[in-house]
Amino acid sequence: SQQGEEDPQALSIQEGENATMNCSYKTSINNLQWYRQNSGRGLVHLILIRSNEREKHSGRLRVTLDTSKKSSSLLITASRAADTASYFCAASGTYKYIFGTGTRLKVLA
Amino acid sequence: DAGVIQSPRHEVTEMGQEVTLRCKPISGHDYLFWYRQTMMRGLELLIYFNNNVPIDDSGMPEDRFSAKMPNASFSTLKIQPSEPRDSAVYFCASSLRGVDEQYFGPGTRLTVT
Numbered sequence: 001s002q003q004g005e006e007d008p009q010a011l012s013i014q015e016g017e018n019a020t021m022n023c024s025y026k027t028s029i030n031n032l033q034w035y036r037q038n039s040g041r042g043l044v045h046l047i048l049i050r051s052n053e054r055e056k057h058s059g060r061l062r063v064t065l066d067t068s069k070k071s072s073s074l075l076i077t078a079s080r081a082a083d084t085a086s087y088f089c090a091a092s093g094t095y096k097y098i099f100g101t102g103t104r105l106k107v108l109a
Numbered sequence: 110d111a112g113v114i115q116s117p118r119h120e121v122t123e124m125g126q127e128v129t130l131r132c133k134p135i136s137g138h139d140y141l142f143w144y145r146q147t148m149m150r151g152l153e154l155l156i157y158f159n160n161n162v163p164i165d166d167s168g169m170p171e172d173r174f175s176a177k178m179p180n181a182s183f184s185t186l187k188i189q190p191s192e193p194r195d196s197a198v199y200f201c202a203s204s205l206r207g208v209d210e211q212y213f214g215p216g217t218r219l220t221v222t
Contacts, residue, residue, distance in 0.1 A: 042213030
């Protein structure tokens with residue numbers, strides 16, 4: 001079963017707008033990570049948030065975690081065309097991460 | 110460090126043939142993961158190793174799939190015999206500790222005809 005499921009499946013926005021992606025998971029976790037995948041490439045780690053954290057920032061990225069709702073969100077502010085990619089969340093209770101099916105983000109110039 | 114290295118980058122083979130995918134993790138990383146990505150099923154964890162020992166292979170789809178890690182700098186994923194439904198992109202990733210960020214290789218795109 002999927003541990004992380006992203007929503008929406010696809011998102012199209014204009015350059016400069018903010019993009020918000022959501023992730024839900026099913027069991028207790030130690031931490032949750034977000035990754036980006038450009039077409040034809042491997043995944044690149046963006047940010048990790050631990051189960052005892054509620055919010056974390058990294059540059060234009062803001063991640064929140066609500067363990068009571070078993071959900072997380074990734075906000076990309078002031079989006080750029082280069083942010084066009086698929087974004088995945090990966091939740092882990094142990095050393096094993098389960099990835100969701102991803103959100104495909106398209107930023108229009 | 111050059112990052113996680115995978116070879117070959119592309120593999121086209123006929124049904125029934127043996128396929129071997131190779132991975133060199135980042136030096137010093139204790140964990141190595143093999144994933145398979147398809148449009149239908151997304152990114153699936155096949156197996157992961159800790160200090161060269163397989164820890165969880167519950168994601169390996171069938172006995173046709175096998176993985177080894179003979180030393181800290183090399184791992185293989187073998188499919189024998191291959192089938193068209195094995196067509197996918199196979200990723201290798203490594204991490205310093207299991208709970209840390211994972212570093213992914215560029216992937217091997219496998220096509221079985």
